[in-house]
Amino acid sequence: MSFEKILGHSRNIGRLKALLACGRVPPALLFSGAEGTGKFLVAKEFAKALNCLHKPAEDPAAEENLFASASPPPIPSTLYPLPSDDACDKCVSCLQIDSGAHPDVRIIDADFQGFLLDEAARKQKSLKIDTVREFTRYVYQKNMFSPWKVFIINDAHTLNLNAQNAMLKILEEPPGNAVFVLVAAKKNTLLPTIISRTYALNFKALGAADVEELLERSGLPLDEASALSELSGGSVKNAGDIKRVRDRLASVAVSGPARIFKLVSSLPKEPYMAREEAKIMLNMLILSARKKWLAEGRGQNAGRFAALIKKLLGLRKLLNSNVTHGLVLETALLESEKLSVSFQ
Ligand SMILES: [Zn+2]
Incomplete structure (x- = not known):
């Protein structure tokens, strides 16, 4: 699925595509709005577009080579290469993000915390500081596969106060090649200092x-x-x-x-x-x-x-x-x- 296949939210998607097209990727974004409207899906497509290996301007023959080798492609010489404004859904990067196996794109949610604590995901009512500390290790690690590291913090409204303060420290000085997408059903549980550091998009209910x-x-x-x-x-x-x-x-x-x-x-x-x-x-x-x-x-x-x-x-x-x-x-x-x- 690419942005094109997402129903609704055309205005927000237009804004994201504009950011991608000009390469001005904010270090942190906040997608807020009622549950079940597709915020997480859009966040995932954004991560895919950022790291998509398919650049329309390149030689079309290059597309065939996307599956040719299992070894990671070389990291481009420029630190922040211009991303694609949509995902191709076909390249190794897109497929890995779709299957949850991309080493540079991490989903932080109740499943992730449940795995860390060896508990059921449904018992994770809030995201805790140890969970933030755990994924912070990846934030400062070298990229493994793609130019951009993306962290999607799903249900970010459940970050407790300590976890939010830890999150704030990362957002105060984020590494240049990391992007954080906070996906939240409501904003009022988030610290204003976190919100002010994000590029915020509001997701309305679907028709x-x-x-x-x-x-x-x-x-x-x-x-x-x-x-x-x-x-x-x-x-x-x-x-x-x-x-x-x-x-x-x-x-x-x-x-x-x-x-x-x-x-x-x-x-x-x-x-x-x-x-x-x-x-x-x-x-x-x-x-x-x-x-x-x-x-x-x-x-x-x-x-x-x-x-x-x-x-x-x-x-x-x-x-x-x-x-x-x-x-x-x-x-x-x-x-x-x-x-x-x-x-x-
Ligand atoms: Zn792709």
Whole structure:
């Protein structure tokens, strides 16, 4: 996949291509915006374009030689060669980045930290200072294969304070051939001193049509892709979460007087996962209530739907506190049932 194949974000991609085309690559970039909108994908394509071996201006015959040798190509004599403004998707560098095997392009995320700590990735709620220290070793090492070293810090909003301070030290004096891309769902957890050192791009939610197309590309039938895209709020991640929960609920017997009890007890056993799942179920109820409220227009029940949405939003907020998630979900289901609002 190259920039051209990414749906949406044409303005941000245009800016990145302009930076690449003139060779003015900022040492640090910040991609922020809701989860599931494609920020990470764009960061990966940016890394690929930076290190792509295919330069359109060069001899076309050179393209055939890209696979000819497994040994690394010579590092160009100029320290910061002009990068390509898009990835070719074919050269050794592009293929290695796609497969996660490029020695100069590192992804720092929950998987990376989980690997370091020998723990499950889903248990990594924040990125810690030891993780930053670990990848700092690579920051100051000599490049192994390509002219640019790229570090994509995914979910950078989860960097804790100590980790951010360690990160700040690197950003204060970054090596000239290193590029850091911080990918964050929200900016407000990042130190202003970090934000001020980045070239910041804001990623807006995708249009429903884009989400639908992406879901179709992932193999979902058209009707399901269409229904999920409407509920997704412009996020492919949301659509995936909703699909997962819907599939799980389909296997739960959700009728009869014990319906609510069954739904609550169907939550995953692990508290962290149960809380996340309860949040998704609350979101589904909010979306469903909103749909009914809009359909009601100025009808006599409009006020009741509006009040329900307000209640559900308040309950969703409670899921971030220490209140038992099962109790919150049960209350939400009881309130929704009064107005026949369900997960549809
Ligand atoms: Zn390439």
